[in-house]
Amino acid sequence: MIKVGIIGSGAMGSGIAQVAAFAGHEVHVYDANPIAAQVAAENLKKSLEKLVEKSKCTKEKMTEVLSNIYFQSSIDKLSESGIIIEAIVENIDVKKEVFEALESIVSDDCILATNTSSLSVSSIASACKKSNRFIGIHFFNPAPLMPLVEIIPALQTSEDIINTSISLIKSWNKTTVICKDTPGFIVNRVARSFYGEAIRIYEEGIANIATIDWAMKEIGGFKMGPFELMDFIGHDVNYKVTEIVREQFFFDPRFKPSLTQKRLYEAKRFGRKSGIGFYDYSENAINVEAIKDKDLAEKIFARIISMLINEAIDTLYLKVASRDDIDLAMTKGVNYPKGLLAWADEIGLGTVLENLETLMEVYEEDRYRPSVLLKQMVREKKHFY
Ligand SMILES: NC(=O)c1ccc[n+]([C@@H]2O[C@H](COP(=O)([O-])OP(=O)(O)OC[C@H]3O[C@@H](n4cnc5c(N)ncnc54)[C@H](O)[C@@H]3O)[C@@H](O)[C@H]2O)c1
Numbered sequence: 001m002i003k004v005g006i007i008g009s010g011a012m013g014s015g016i017a018q019v020a021a022f023a024g025h026e027v028h029v030y031d032a033n034p035i036a037a038q039v040a041a042e043n044l045k046k047s048l049e050k051l052v053e054k055s056k057c058t059k060e061k062m063t064e065v066l067s068n069i070y071f072q073s074s075i076d077k078l079s080e081s082g083i084i085i086e087a088i089v090e091n092i093d094v095k096k097e098v099f100e101a102l103e104s105i106v107s108d109d110c111i112l113a114t115n116t117s118s119l120s121v122s123s124i125a126s127a128c129k130k131s132n133r134f135i136g137i138h139f140f141n142p143a144p145l146m147p148l149v150e151i152i153p154a155l156q157t158s159e160d161i162i163n164t165s166i167s168l169i170k171s172w173n174k175t176t177v178i179c180k181d182t183p184g185f186i187v188n189r190v191a192r193s194f195y196g197e198a199i200r201i202y203e204e205g206i207a208n209i210a211t212i213d214w215a216m217k218e219i220g221g222f223k224m225g226p227f228e229l230m231d232f233i234g235h236d237v238n239y240k241v242t243e244i245v246r247e248q249f250f251f252d253p254r255f256k257p258s259l260t261q262k263r264l265y266e267a268k269r270f271g272r273k274s275g276i277g278f279y280d281y282s283e284n285a286i287n288v289e290a291i292k293d294k295d296l297a298e299k300i301f302a303r304i305i306s307m308l309i310n311e312a313i314d315t316l317y318l319k320v321a322s323r324d325d326i327d328l329a330m331t332k333g334v335n336y337p338k339g340l341l342a343w344a345d346e347i348g349l350g351t352v353l354e355n356l357e358t359l360m361e362v363y364e365e366d367r368y369r370p371s372v373l374l375k376q377m378v379r380e381k382k383h384f385y
Contacts, residue, residue: 001025002082002168005106007098009040009071012115013087015143018044021068022061022144023172028081030072032088037071044069047144076105083111083168085137092119096127103128111161113137117188118244121181122154131156135165138185139174140333148333149174150185175332177325183248186321186329188241190340192255193307195238198226199258201300207291209278214290215297220305221337227278230261231271239265253367254311305343306355310371312340317373323384341384353378 004020006013009031021027031037048065051057057065070077078084084106086098099112106112112134114124121136128134136152149169153162166176179186198212207215213225230238239261246255264270264277271277279287312326321329327339344352353375359368377383 003028003080005030005078005081005084007031007075007078007084007086007102008088009037010087011141012139012143013085014040014044015141016085016087016115016139017069018047018065018144019139019172019174021065025068027069028072028078029069030075030078034073037073041069041071075101078102079105079107081106081110083113083165085113085115087115090116090118092123095119095124099124099127099134103130109133111135111165113165115139118184118241118248120248121152122156125154125156132158133161135161136181136185137165137169140187146333147173147175148187148329149176150187150329150333151176151178152181152185153178154181175328177321177329179321179325179329180319182318182320184241184245186315186326187333189245189320190308190311190315190326190330191334192242192245193311194226194304195230195261196242196256196258197304197307199260201303202227203258203260207296207300208288210288210290211293211296212300214292215300216304218292219297219301223335223337226304231277231279231281234270234273235261235265235277236270253365254369256367302355303359305347306352306359307368309340309344309347309352310356310374313344313374313377314371316341317371345383345385349374349378349383 001024004025004027006017006027006029009029013029017027017029029037031040045066048057048062052059052062072078084102086095088094088098095114095116102112108130112128114121114136115138116124116136117138125131125134131154134154135157136154138150138152140146140148151162151166169176177186183189184192201207201212202209209227213227216222216225224232239257242255242257246252246257249255268274269276272281275281315321315326316323323341327341330336330340331338353370356368356370
């Protein structure tokens with residue numbers, strides 16, 4: 001079994017280390033900050049002990065997993081790795097520097113992978129001399145719990161590296177989807193309108209946050225409403241992803257961030273982690289209540305789901321990923337109750353198109369433009385499944 005190297009012991013690095021060690025690999029983790037590595041080692045032990053308490057893992061397995069993970073103080077100790085997954089700060093220059101340094105210590109057949117959420121995989125690969133062994137392997141947070149992993153070949157990645165990476169990640173008990181190196185990949189691109197359109201509805205005063213959250217859960221069956229989810233993810237992370245995705249799409253208005261979220265971010269009201277975001281999480285806080293009006297909820301749901309479906313359809317149209325992978329990504333990566341393309345068939349493509357055309361007529365904003373594929377399919381009376 002190959003040795004696995006992980007660079008960065010933050011939320012993602014330590015989660016991925018746990019996943020690989022669970023699958024039986026010897027894992028070597030390096031973090032530039034020794035304190036971060038120490039904290040990660042302590043947290044890892046605590047999280048495994050919790051699993052044992054909940055009977056989700058035996059004591060023997062916990063001991064085996066812990067003995068498989070080595071926190072190293074020097075990057076050189078990762079030299080025998082068969083794969084190295086980088087999960088450091090989301091900064092392209094720092095990532096490139098790390099891969100340049102890594103290439104001089106690993107063997108020629110070591111796969112080099114990045115867990116970046118929003119940077120170009122091909123651009124990071126360009127820092128490597130042997131860039132055909134470079135690939136994007138994108139886990140979701142928390143990595144031990146979330147089943148999805150997006151596999152993103154760079155323009156430079158060779159076919160055998162893609163196949164080996166997919167087999168390896170599958171052997172770690174994860175579901176893989178493959179997607180083109182485009183901003184936000186599948187999940188972080190398609191999910192943008194779940195947040196953006198919800199905030200827009202709130203900004204227009206159509207409904208309060210609790211009502212919008214209730215509508216999406218009650219009518220759509222989502223586990224969390226958009227505002228609850230944004231507060232959970234953190235506005236520092238969620239706002240930044242929106243900004244980066246929009247910039248990388250050459251400022252396409254479909255991905256325009258909202259001032260409401262920007263202000264929360266600027267005020268450091270990050271959500272749950274800071275005690276306040278859209279909702280107030282302090283003790284005795286009084287939050288707005290949902291107005292449980294079914295007709296209003298149906299309208300809110302129709303608007304947000306049509307925007308989500310439109311993005312999923314455009315993702316397919318532009319060959320970013322396959323139909324099945326797009327649906328799998330949204331159900332396994334963000335727990336959507338149904339795949340959006342299957343949902344589109346259920347609602348009716350004609351209805352989705354009508355909803356978007358009405359929004360386009362009312363707002364005259366390019367953000368509501370229907371995908372060419374949606375129009376084509378309605379014309380030809382086609383379905384996705
Ligand atoms: N947090 C998420 O929800 C999430 C989900 C998927 C992907 N990602 C991506 O994973 C990566 C890591 O995210 P995170 O949330 O774990 O970050 P984090 O801030 O929790 O951890 C990053 C760690 O990297 C270390 N580090 C920074 N520069 C380093 C260097 N040059 N060499 C070695 N270690 C270095 C830091 O000390 C820190 O411990 C980012 O690229 C992020 O976009 C994050």
